[in-house]
Amino acid sequence: MLIALDWGTSSLRAMLLDGGGAVVERRERDWGILSLPQGGFAGACAAITEGWPAVPAIACGMVGSAQGWREVPYVAAPAGIDAIASRLVRIAPAGGPVLHLVPGVSGRDAAGAPNVMRGEETQVAGAGVETGLVLLPGTHSKWVRLEGGRITGFDTFMTGELFAVLRGHSILGRAVPADGATAPLCRDAFTRGLAAARASHQGIAPLLFSTRALVLSRQIRAEESLDYLSGLLIGDELRAGLATGGRAPCTLIGSAALVERYRTGLKLFGAPAAREVEDAAASGLWRIAQAAGIGR
Known part of the structure; x- marks a missing residue:
């Protein structure tokens, strides 16, 4: 058995895995690295593992950052599961399970600039992709390129943060x-934003004010304008990401709502249908632990 922790900035997710890597029980708390409880x-x-068997634990995410429990240096790409597993950092806290922290991965984006990820490398490991593209939409979307099961490079788009x-x-x-801001998705407005981004040859900056202009000209309602803006930003990301990734098979990992938006966008851009992976963090933590000989 194994305890798998996905420990980010705003939340802590704990999963108890059986001898085959299947999730037996899940727990979640708002105990991200910036909002820890007493202790x-x-x-x-x-606390989050209380009552679970005394088995090894493995954690990915910002818990291994400079602001986390203990900093774990990045592994340089190209990096596969074996390279990541060889760089785990072990912590043996009093009153809790022995914990192994997963390193992040450093690399270069398509333009050759330095790039980093921490947490996404574990989800990519859980996707089981040998060669292709893994897309992880979110606050900082990652487009990860793999060859022979190894991360060879990736791009980061601050799409979610820009929207916020x-x-x-x-x-x-x-x-x-x-x-x-919490209304159901207006698909027409979202698709209109995607189409505008796809047709643009100037990038996102000249398009942004159209969100306001369409409301003022009463072509869309104010409550629909955020979905149009979302379409613009996601569409701009897809245009750039697909230009780099080409027609490589794509795997999507993320929340259901975001995955649906990106699936709609990929279809509009004429990209091949994307495969979706659920529980990628749990699967990735299990695969990394197995490669490191933990939890056997």
Whole structure:
């Protein structure tokens, strides 16, 4: 058996895995690395695993960052599961399970600039992709290229964070009613944004104000404008990402709502149908632990 922890900035997810890697039980707390309970990291780890068998544990995510429990240096790409497993850092806290922290991966983006990931490498490991493209949409979307089961390079798009900033701190979100940010997806507005981004040859900056102009000209309602903005930003990401990744088979990992938006966008851009992977973090932690000889 194995305890698998996905420990990020805002939350801690714990999974008890059986001898074959299947999830037996899940627990989740709002104990990210910046919001720890009394007792800090050790206290959080002991509390969330209380009552579980005394088996080894493995954790990925920001818990291994400079702001985490203990910093784990990045593994340089190209990197596969064996390379990641060989660089685990072991912690033996009092009152909790022996914990192994997974390193992140450093590499280069398509333009050759330095890039890093921490947590996504474990989800990629869980996807089981040998050669192709893994897309992880989110606050900082990752487009990860793999060859022979190894991460060879990746690009990061701050799509989710840009959306949050523009929604909360710009004129583009000011006209939206208080309940508009949580309204159901307006597919027409979202698709219109995707199409506008696809047709543009100037990048995202000249398109952004169209979100406001369409509302003022009454071509879309204010409460639909955030979905249009989402379409613009995701569409711009897809345009750039597909230009780099080409027609490589794509695997999607993420929340159901985001995956659906990206699936819609990939179809509009004429990309091949994407495969979707669930529980990628649990699978990845299990595979890394197995490669390191942990939990056998």
